[in-house]
Amino acid sequence: MSAVLSILMLAAVALVIGAVALWRKTGELKRPLLMVFLAVIAVLNIAIWTVPDASGDAPLDKVSGQ
Structure with missing residues (x-):
């Protein structure tokens, strides 16, 4: 899930730059x-x-089971 959120953040930055x-x-x-x-x-x-x-x-912790 962390990888998905990281990619989403990179996409957001790319959208602003674009x-x-x-x-x-x-x-x-x-x-x-x-x-x-x-x-x-x-x-x-x-x-x-x-x-x-x-x-x-955090909801992420509940999903990841941490």
Whole structure:
């Protein structure tokens, strides 16, 4: 599961870099904003899996059995 979250984080970074490059190259705004929005959703999903709750247990720990 850690590998999946790592790949998701790399994809989010790549989306932001690609959005900036697309915006600079074409001046278009809609597709780059959608790419940034998708990156934000990916980072929020990572946070949901890794941030501990009030009891101190992260959902990732429950799935991994740690």
